[in-house]
Amino acid sequence: MVYPVIRCVQEIPCDPCVGSCPKNLITMKDSILSLPEYTEGCLGCSSCVMLCPGLAITLVFNNYDPNKEKALVMMPFEFVNETVPLGCEVTTTDLEGNVVGKGKVVAVKTKESVDKRRLLLVEVPEKDKLLVAGFHIRDIYHGEPLTEDMQDEEDPIICRCERVRKSEIVREIRMGVRDMNQLKAVARPSMGGCGGKTCTDIILKIFKEEGVPMEEITLPTNRPLVAEIHLGDFVKKK
Ligand code: SF4
Ligand code: SF4
Known part of the structure; x- marks a missing residue:
């Protein structure tokens, strides 16, 4: 099953989940704003995941x-091929990023028409199958306040918000990362409160130091801080 x-x-x-299912098993009650609901009968075609x-x-x-000791969980993966941990043990996480346990990536599925997404099949303990939503890509350092003894001239912190060091960025560049959005996702620079105001230019300099031509680099997508506001809130109340 x-x-x-x-x-x-x-x-x-x-x-897109609604239209993706060949058996129309995913529906929305009222409108496109409703949450999707699933009805039994899945073929396992993976279109919705893709x-x-x-x-x-x-x-x-x-x-x-x-023996019902293990289950297989298929999940989407959007990083470069070189980072696919096929055959490796990974630390699995739930929706909030909390560690669930361990899993093993046993297969990768691709689709010709979808060039940036792969589907990974991860073997997990049976008890974890409903919890697992992802897995750790890298062991990342972040969270503690920046202190003097964390400064290191040889390996300076480039993103002060997320405490990302130069060596971490260089490592990703050498692994083939050219898209700064992907760099943000795997190593966290520009993920903090300043939104990349400080580190974006420094990272571009690191790309240059590593000999990567500007035309190969995809610049980050800047996302302004937004909050949804009802149109009625703009109407002057008397
Ligand atoms: S599951 Fe949610 S995010 Fe994914 S396609 Fe459906 S509505 Fe969109
Ligand atoms: S995997 Fe199942 S639910 Fe998803 S699109 Fe295919 S049949 Fe529908």
Whole structure:
């Protein structure tokens, strides 16, 4: 038996999951703003996992282990090929990023028409199958206040918000990362409160030091701070 676990929690105008299912098993009650709901009967075709832009769907394969000790979880993965941890043990996480346990990446599925997304099949303990939503890509340092003894002239901190050192950025560049959005996702520079105001230019200099031509680099997508406001709030109340 196979079924999707849909972790979609935001009522936003999004519905590729609905159209992706060849058996129309994913529906929305009222409008495109409603949360998707799944009805039994999954074929395991993986279209919904491949097409959900929010990476919000995993597929659980229940019949993977006749002894019922392990299950297979399919999850989307959007980093470069070199970083696919095929055959490796990974630390699995839940939706909030909390550690769930261990898993093993046993297979990778690709689709010709979807060039940047791969689907990874991760073997996990049976008890974890509904919790696992992702896994750690890198062991990253962040969280503690910046102190004098953390300064290191040989390996300076480039992103002060997230405490990302130069060596971490160089490592990703040498692994083939050219998209600064991807760099942000794997190593966290520009992820903090300043939104990359300080580190973006420094990172571009590091790319240059590493001999990467500017035309190969994809600049980060700047996302302004936004909050949804009802139109009525703009109307002057008397
Ligand atoms: S895996 Fe395929 S059949 Fe199953 S819910 Fe997703 S799109 Fe539908
Ligand atoms: S496609 Fe993904 S993000 Fe969009 S509504 Fe469906 S589950 Fe949610």
